[in-house]
Amino acid sequence: MGFVGSDWEQQITSKIDYMLEEWALSVPTHLRWDPNTADLTRFVQSSLLSVRYHAIRIDVHNPFMRTTAQGLSDAAQSGRTLSGLTSSLIICTEAAVDCSEVLIAVIERFPRCL
Numbered sequence: 001m002g003f004v005g006s007d008w009e010q011q012i013t014s015k016i017d018y019m020l021e022e023w024a025l026s027v028p029t030h031l032r033w034d035p036n037t038a039d040l041t042r043f044v045q046s047s048l049l050s051v052r053y054h055a056i057r058i059d060v061h062n063p064f065m066r067t068t069a070q071g072l073s074d075a076a077q078s079g080r081t082l083s084g085l086t087s088s089l090i091i092c093t094e095a096a097v098d099c100s101e102v103l104i105a106v107i108e109r110f111p112r113c114l
Contacts, residue, residue, distance in 0.1 A: 009063070009064075010064070013060055013061060013063075013064065013088070017060060017091070020053065020056060020057060020060070023053075024053060027049065030042055030046075031045055031046050031049055032046060032050075033046045033047065033049070033050035033102060035101075035102075035105040040109075043109065044106075047103075047105070050098070050099075050102045051099050051102050051103065054095040054096070054098050054099035054102070055095075057091060057095040058092050058095045058096060058099075061088035061091045061092050061095075062088075062092065065088055
C-alpha cells in the first residue's frame with residue numbers, strides 16, 4: 001500500500017487513526033476506561049491506557065493543526081485541505097476533553113497523589 005499524491009500525510013494519518021481505533025476496540029473489557037470501577041488496580045491501569053490512547057491521537061493529528069493565518073496558508077500551499085485541518089481539530093479537541101475527563105476522575109479518586 002503506497003501513500004502518494006498531495007494528501008499522502010492525510011492518508012497516513014487516517015490509516016494510523018484507524019489502527020488506533022481497532023486497538024481501542026480490542027482492549028479487554030477489564031482494561032477499558034470505567035470511572036466507576038471499584039477495583040483500584042483496574043482503575044489505575046485503565047486510566048493510564050486511556051490517557052495514553054488520547055494523547056497518541058493528539059500526537060497523530062497535531063501536525064495538521066494550525067491556528068494562524070500563515071499556518072492555513074502553508075497548509076493550502078502544501079496541498080492539505082481545510083477539511084483535513086477541521087477533522088484533525090475536532091479529533092484533537094475530543095481527545096483532549098476525554099483525556100481531561102479521565103484525569104479529573106483520577107484526581108477526584110486520589111486527591112493527594114498530584
